[in-house]
Amino acid sequence: MYRPHPLVGFLILLLCFCAGAAASEEAHGSYNVRDYGAVADDKTIDTAAIQKAIDTAAAAGGGEVFLPPGTYRAGSLELKSHVTLRLDAGAVIHGSAAATDYPLVTARWEGIQRECHQALIFAHNAEDIAITGSGAILGDGKVGKLRGPRGPTLIEPSNCKNVRLSGVTIGNIGVWTLHPTYCQGVMVSNVTFDSKGKNSDGMDPDSCQGVVIDHCTFSAGDDDIAIKSGKGQEGVKIGMPTNDISINNCTFSKGHAGVALGSELSGGISGVKIANCKFSGVKEAIYMKSCPGRAGYVRDVQASNLTVTDAALLLIQTTYHSNPDSQGVPGDAGLTSFGRIAISDVHADSKRLVTVQATPERPVDGLALSNISGSCKEGFVICNAKAVVLKNIKLDGMKDAALYTQNAQGTGLEGAAPYVPKSKND
Numbered sequence: 001m002y003r004p005h006p007l008v009g010f011l012i013l014l015l016c017f018c019a020g021a022a023a024s025e026e027a028h029g030s031y032n033v034r035d036y037g038a039v040a041d042d043k044t045i046d047t048a049a050i051q052k053a054i055d056t057a058a059a060a061g062g063g064e065v066f067l068p069p070g071t072y073r074a075g076s077l078e079l080k081s082h083v084t085l086r087l088d089a090g091a092v093i094h095g096s097a098a099a100t101d102y103p104l105v106t107a108r109w110e111g112i113q114r115e116c117h118q119a120l121i122f123a124h125n126a127e128d129i130a131i132t133g134s135g136a137i138l139g140d141g142k143v144g145k146l147r148g149p150r151g152p153t154l155i156e157p158s159n160c161k162n163v164r165l166s167g168v169t170i171g172n173i174g175v176w177t178l179h180p181t182y183c184q185g186v187m188v189s190n191v192t193f194d195s196k197g198k199n200s201d202g203m204d205p206d207s208c209q210g211v212v213i214d215h216c217t218f219s220a221g222d223d224d225i226a227i228k229s230g231k232g233q234e235g236v237k238i239g240m241p242t243n244d245i246s247i248n249n250c251t252f253s254k255g256h257a258g259v260a261l262g263s264e265l266s267g268g269i270s271g272v273k274i275a276n277c278k279f280s281g282v283k284e285a286i287y288m289k290s291c292p293g294r295a296g297y298v299r300d301v302q303a304s305n306l307t308v309t310d311a312a313l314l315l316i317q318t319t320y321h322s323n324p325d326s327q328g329v330p331g332d333a334g335l336t337s338f339g340r341i342a343i344s345d346v347h348a349d350s351k352r353l354v355t356v357q358a359t360p361e362r363p364v365d366g367l368a369l370s371n372i373s374g375s376c377k378e379g380f381v382i383c384n385a386k387a388v389v390l391k392n393i394k395l396d397g398m399k400d401a402a403l404y405t406q407n408a409q410g411t412g413l414e415g416a417a418p419y420v421p422k423s424k425n426d
Helices: 006-027 047-059 232-238
Strands: 030-032 041-045 063-067 070-074 083-087 091-095 104-109 112-117 121-124 127-133 136-138 155-158 161-166 169-171 184-189 192-194 209-214 217-219 225-227 242-248 251-262 269-280 282-289 297-309 312-317 337-352 354-357 364-378 380-396 403-411
Touching (some): 030 047, 047 063, 083 091, 104 155, 112 232, 225 242, 251 297, 297 312, 312 337
Parallel strands (some): 030 063, 063 083, 070 091, 083 127, 091 136, 127 161, 136 169, 161 184, 184 209, 192 217, 209 242, 217 251, 225 251, 251 269, 251 282, 282 312, 312 354, 337 364, 354 380
16 A cells, blocks of 8 residues: 655645645735734733734634734733734733633643633634744743643644644743644744743643644753643543654753653554754653553654753653543553654763663564664663664663663564663662
8 A cells, every 4th residue: 555755744734834824814914913902011911902803813714913022911812713823023922920811611631621721822623823923922920830720821722723833932831831632733843942840841732633843942841742642531532642743853952851752642642753853951852651541552653863962862651650540541451552663863972861661561562773873871771572673773881781671572682681670660
């Protein structure tokens, strides 16, 4: 059966975005929020004025809502179909510090549909929406840290098609920054992510299909990119995976993981491609995390042409303790499957590079690591894996054995030392 090259899908998606943007700009006008009463003095709440400009553009069939320089304090804003929000250099949308400016709605948070404060910028069932320019969108730390219900994420489109962000700087405090949920066709390019504090992920594609993240810079207090698809029995029942994700030419300068897959992955994650990226200042470049009860799968992950400095290259962990699940899938059916993972052409300078700790009942099925060079102090650890291929691994600086294995089968494992856990959680 014919299978097109992955780049073909990326090019088609890019052409669709460009064509849609060009058609919108040609057919519809520009709407300056100042003409609708926005003050931009960092004190006045400009929510109503900005929303009126968006609504007017939407009623006309679409268009560009333009924010000239200034700081616009606002609560929740709804972005509507065929509308582009463009922030000029020096334009800042700054989230209000009042929780009442973010209505309570139902949204997915840490894998479960629950009551949450609405995002600073949200969209539901919209298509061909965009946020562009060279300005900034910033959340407020006071409301971002709220829990029970969750504080407002920064940007949260749900059930949307053709979502585009380009050029802007976005940042949140204490909660996720960009959280597309149940979306198809998301393109994020040349965006600077700068978020701070616990739970301050950069981007969380959640049960989405067709996501491109290109030439972005990430600095976050938590995971820079966290790919998700729901949690436990609810996530399995909804059954909407995240797939066809391309992460290219990105720089990860601060965060827990550069690219995390999970821990909410009960709907499954597949078709993730990471290429030409630099990781430094993070704990793990690629972190696949799960725990008993999550179920789901991670498969068909490819990563190539990576530079990894002072970070682990790969961690697969099946004993993740954060974000526990009160409605997990019981028994062996609740164990996550990992397979068809390939990482190649890596230059690294780190203490530890690879730790794979799957379960005996669900060993990793297919793990290829090739053309990895540089320096590393601690040997690879591979536990519970089959169809492993290690090829052309050239690393200096190993203190002891270069490879430790337990219940691992494949090629390139010759001479491995037996892995002995240091504790029950290893």
